[in-house]
Amino acid sequence: MPREQMRKLQSERLKEVVERVYNNCAPYRERMQQAGVSPADIKSIDDIVKLPFTSKKDLRDYYPFGLLSVPQEEIVRIHASSGTTGKPIVAGYTQNDLDIWNEVGARCFTAYGLTNSDVVQVAYGYGLFTGGLGANGASETIGAITVPASSGNTEKQIMLMHDLGVTTLACTPSYALYLAEGLKGAPYKREEFKLKIGVFGAEPWTEAMRREIEESLGIKAYDIYGLTEIIGPGVGHECIYQNGTHLCEDHFFPEIINPETGEPAAKGETGELVFTTLTKTGMPLIRFRTRDLTSLNYETCDCGRTSVRMGRILGRSDDMLIIRGVNVFPSQVEAVICELPELEPHYFIVVDRLNNSDTLEIQVEVKDDFYSDELPKMIDLKKHIAHKLHSVLGIHPDVKLMEPRTIERSQGKAKRVDDRRKLM
Amino acid sequence: MITKQLSVFIENKTGNLIDLTQSLGEAGINMSAFSLAETSDFGILRAITSEPERALEVLKAKRFAASLTDVVCLLAPNKPGALAEILKQFAEKNIYIDYMYAFSDGDAAKIVIKPDKLKECMEVLMQIKN
Numbered sequence: 001m002p003r004e005q006m007r008k009l010q011s012e013r014l015k016e017v018v019e020r021v022y023n024n025c026a027p028y029r030e031r032m033q034q035a036g037v038s039p040a041d042i043k044s045i046d047d048i049v050k051l052p053f054t055s056k057k058d059l060r061d062y063y064p065f066g067l068l069s070v071p072q073e074e075i076v077r078i079h080a081s082s083g084t085t086g087k088p089i090v091a092g093y094t095q096n097d098l099d100i101w102n103e104v105g106a107r108c109f110t111a112y113g114l115t116n117s118d119v120v121q122v123a124y125g126y127g128l129f130t131g132g133l134g135a136n137g138a139s140e141t142i143g144a145i146t147v148p149a150s151s152g153n154t155e156k157q158i159m160l161m162h163d164l165g166v167t168t169l170a171c172t173p174s175y176a177l178y179l180a181e182g183l184k185g186a187p188y189k190r191e192e193f194k195l196k197i198g199v200f201g202a203e204p205w206t207e208a209m210r211r212e213i214e215e216s217l218g219i220k221a222y223d224i225y226g227l228t229e230i231i232g233p234g235v236g237h238e239c240i241y242q243n244g245t246h247l248c249e250d251h252f253f254p255e256i257i258n259p260e261t262g263e264p265a266a267k268g269e270t271g272e273l274v275f276t277t278l279t280k281t282g283m284p285l286i287r288f289r290t291r292d293l294t295s296l297n298y299e300t301c302d303c304g305r306t307s308v309r310m311g312r313i314l315g316r317s318d319d320m321l322i323i324r325g326v327n328v329f330p331s332q333v334e335a336v337i338c339e340l341p342e343l344e345p346h347y348f349i350v351v352d353r354l355n356n357s358d359t360l361e362i363q364v365e366v367k368d369d370f371y372s373d374e375l376p377k378m379i380d381l382k383k384h385i386a387h388k389l390h391s392v393l394g395i396h397p398d399v400k401l402m403e404p405r406t407i408e409r410s411q412g413k414a415k416r417v418d419d420r421r422k423l424m
Numbered sequence: 425m426i427t428k429q430l431s432v433f434i435e436n437k438t439g440n441l442i443d444l445t446q447s448l449g450e451a452g453i454n455m456s457a458f459s460l461a462e463t464s465d466f467g468i469l470r471a472i473t474s475e476p477e478r479a480l481e482v483l484k485a486k487r488f489a490a491s492l493t494d495v496v497c498l499l500a501p502n503k504p505g506a507l508a509e510i511l512k513q514f515a516e517k518n519i520y521i522d523y524m525y526a527f528s529d530g531d532a533a534k535i536v537i538k539p540d541k542l543k544e545c546m547e548v549l550m551q552i553k554n
Contacts, residue, residue: 366433366489373431373493373538374522375461375468401466403435404489 001306003298010253013278018042018051020101021284023138024069027062028286048276049264054088054288059229064090066282075282080128081228088128091228094282100135101231104248105138108237111246111303112168112197112222116143119164121177122212123171124202125151125412126303130232132204135170135224138234144168151175151411154182162188167288169219170199173209174414177345180216181409192219199224201233203413204292204313204331209339210242212345225310229288230275236310240362241302244309251279254308255287256296270295270314291316321351321419323358323412326395330416333362342370342381353421360397362389365407426498426542430478432469433489442536444469444488444508451482457497459525470525472497472536496537496545502528507535513548514539 001009017041021028031052032038041050058067065072076095080088092122093101114120120139124131132150137144147164149157151171157179160166169176176198180338184189198213201224210267213221225245226233236247257264273292277284293314300306315329324327330349337347344365352359364385372378378401386399408415434440448455457472473479476492483490500506507526514521519539526535539545 366488370490371431371433371491372427373468373470373491375463378433378466378468379463401433401435403433403487405487406435 003306004252006306007045009250012280013250014045014048014253014276015039015042017276017278017280017284018286020281021069021286025067027058027066028069031290039387041336042124048253048255048287048302051276051286053262053274054285056289056291058228059089060087063087065092067285068092069284070094070281079130079133079228079232089229092282095278097231097280097282100251100279101134101140101234102137102354102393104231104234104251105134106141107144107248108224109142109144109199111136111237111239111305112199112220113240114139114142114144114168114197118142118144118167118197120144120168120170120199121147121149121157121161121164121166123149123151123157123169123175124233129202129412130226130228131172134232134234135199135251139168139170146397154179154411155186158182158186158188162186162193165194167194168197168199169195169217170224172202172410172413173200173205174203174410175412176200176213176217176221178409178411180213195219195290198222201225204315204319206331206335206338207312208335209345212338214285220373225313227275227290227292229276229285231280235275239301239303243301246296246301246305246307246309246312247296251277253278254296254310257289259289259291259293263296268295268297270311272408273310273313319417321349321417323351323360324394324395328360328393328395332392333389334416336392337364340385340388342366343385344404346409347416348407349417351417351419351421358421360393360395361400362397363400363407365402365404368404384411425497426494426546427472427536428492429478429495429536429538430469430473430476430479430481430483431472431491431493433466434469435466435501436464439443441469443486447482447486447488448473448479451478453479453482455536457527459523459536461523470495470523470536493538494541494542496539496549498535498549500533500535500539502531502533506533510535510549510552512546513552516546517548519545519548 022039035052037050074094075092077093080090122135126132176305198219198221222238224233225236235252236245253276255274259272273290273294276286277287295310295311315331338345348363350361382399389397454474455471459470461468522538524537
C-alpha cells in the first residue's frame with residue numbers, strides 16, 4: 001500500500017478509535033480533558049502527538065477492567081502478561097479483536113512462506129500468555145495443520161515433530177535452543193524431520209542467537225513480534241529477507257519517542273517504541289509506551305512490502321541494568337556469548353552490591369571440546385571472555401565458568417538475570 | 425610409561441567431589457593418584473584410574489566435563505635427591521613441565537608428569553633407566 005494511502009487509512013482509524021475511547025472509557029476522557037484535547041482536534045494521523053501517553057502503570061492502576069471501552073459483556077477472552085512483580089497486566093478481547101488478531105497472525109505466517117500444506121507445532125505455552133493461542137489462531141487461519149503441543153516435555157515435542165512431519169516450530173527462541181540440545185540426544189536422524197521454518201518471539205533475541213538456532217536446527221528462523229497489551233504475537237513479522245520486522249501498521253500505529261522527554265525522535269533514530277491500536281474495540285490503547293528500544297525504517301523492503309520495519313529490539317528499558325552507573329542490556333551480553341566459539345549459547349547474569357559497589361557476575365558454560373586439563377589455559381579462556389564482554393559493556397564483569405548443563409534451560413520466557421541489589 | 429589421565433573441570437561447590445568420586449566408586453573404578461588444581465571458583469581434578477576409558481564414559485554420562493590426557497607416570501626411589509636428579513635431566517633437554525603431582529609409599533614414589541614434549545620426556549626417562 002502506498003504511504004499516502006496508508007496514512008489516510010491510519011488517519012480515519014485514529015479518529016474512530018479516539019472517539020471510541022473518549023466516549024466509552026472514563027480514564028481516557030479525563031486524561032484528554034486534562035491535556036486540553038478533544039476528538040475534534042484529531043484530524044489526521046499527525047495529530048497523534050497531541051494525545052497523552054498510556055503507560056504500563058496505567059494498566060496496573062486500572063486493573064483489571066478499568067481501561068475497557070466496551071461493556072463487559074462484549075469481552076470474550078482475557079490474556080495477561082507474565083508480570084514478575086505483583087499483579088499481572090490484563091487485556092480483554094472482543095470477538096472483533098480476536099478476528100483482527102487472527103488476521104494479522106495469518107499475515108505474519110504467510111510472510112514466512114507458510115501455507116495450508118504446512119504442519120505447525122505450537123510450543124509456546126497455552127494459557128494467559130498470548131504466545132500459545134496467538135500462534136494457534138494464526139496457524140489455523142492460514143489453514144495449516146496445527147499441533148497445539150504447548151511448552152515443556154521436550155522428548156514428546158521431538159517425537160511429535162518427527163512423527164507428524166512438522167514443518168514449522170513456533171516457540172520462544174530460548175526454547176528453540178533447548179529443543180536443539182534435546183535433538184542431539186534423540187533417536188532420530190535430522191533427515192527424518194521435515195522441519196524448515198521457526199517462528200520465534202516473546203523475548204528479545206540477537207542476530208547471533210538467530211544464527212545459532214538456524215545452524216543447530218537446520219532451519220530458517222523468523223521473528224514474530226507482539227505484546228499482550230497491544231494484541232499478542234502478530235503485531236509484526238519478518239519476511240524472507242530477515243531485514244527488520246514489518247509492523248502491521250494499519251492496525252497498530254508505531255511511533256518512536258525519546259524515552260526521557262517523550263518528544264518524537266528524529267527519523268531513523270533509536271528510542272522507545274509507542275503503539276496506538278487503531279482498530280481494537282475491547283481495550284484500545286492510545287500511545288502505549290512499550291519500553292522496547294528500537295528504531296523504524298520506512299524504506300520499501302526487498303520483498304516489496306511498503307509497511308514500516310522495526311529494527312532489532314535493543315532491550316526493554318525495563319531490562320536495562322544500571323551497574324556502576326553504566327547502562328547494561330542482557331542482549332549485549334547475549335551477543336558476546338553467542339559470538340564466542342568456546343561457549344554454549346546459555347548464560348546467567350547475577351548483579352549484587354558488595355561494600356557499596358555493584359558486582360556483575362556472568363555465568364557461562366564452556367563447550368565440551370574447549371575444557372582443558374591445564375589451569376592456565378582455563379584461566380586464559382576466562383580472561384578472554386571477560387575481555388570481550390568488557391569491550392562491549394564498558395565495565396569489567398566477573399566471568400564464572402560453569403560445569404556443563406548447570407545453567408537453567410528455559411522452556412518458556414527465559415529468566416537470565418538475577419538482580420540481588422536491595423535498593424531503597 | 426605413558427598413561428591416560430582423567431581430567432575433570434569442576435566448580436567449587438560443596439558436595440561436588442563426593443558426587444564425582446561416588447560415581448567412580450559405584451562403577452568399580454579405582455584411583456591410584458589424584459590431584460586438584462584450584463582457582464577461586466573452579467578447579468581441575470586429575471586422576472590416574474584403573475580403567476581410564478570407562479571412567480570417562482561414567483563421568484560423561486553424569487554430564488561431568490571430563491576428558492583424557494596423555495601423561496608420563498614413573499616410579500622413582502623414595503630417597504633424598506631422587507626427584508631433583510630426574511628434573512635436572514628434563515631441564516637439560518628443555519622439557520617444560522605443565523604440571524606434576526606425586527606421592528610416596530614405602531621405598532617407591534609414584535610421580536605423574538604432564539610435560540610439553542611427551543616423546544622427549546620418555547627418551548630422557550629411558551636413558552635414566554639404562
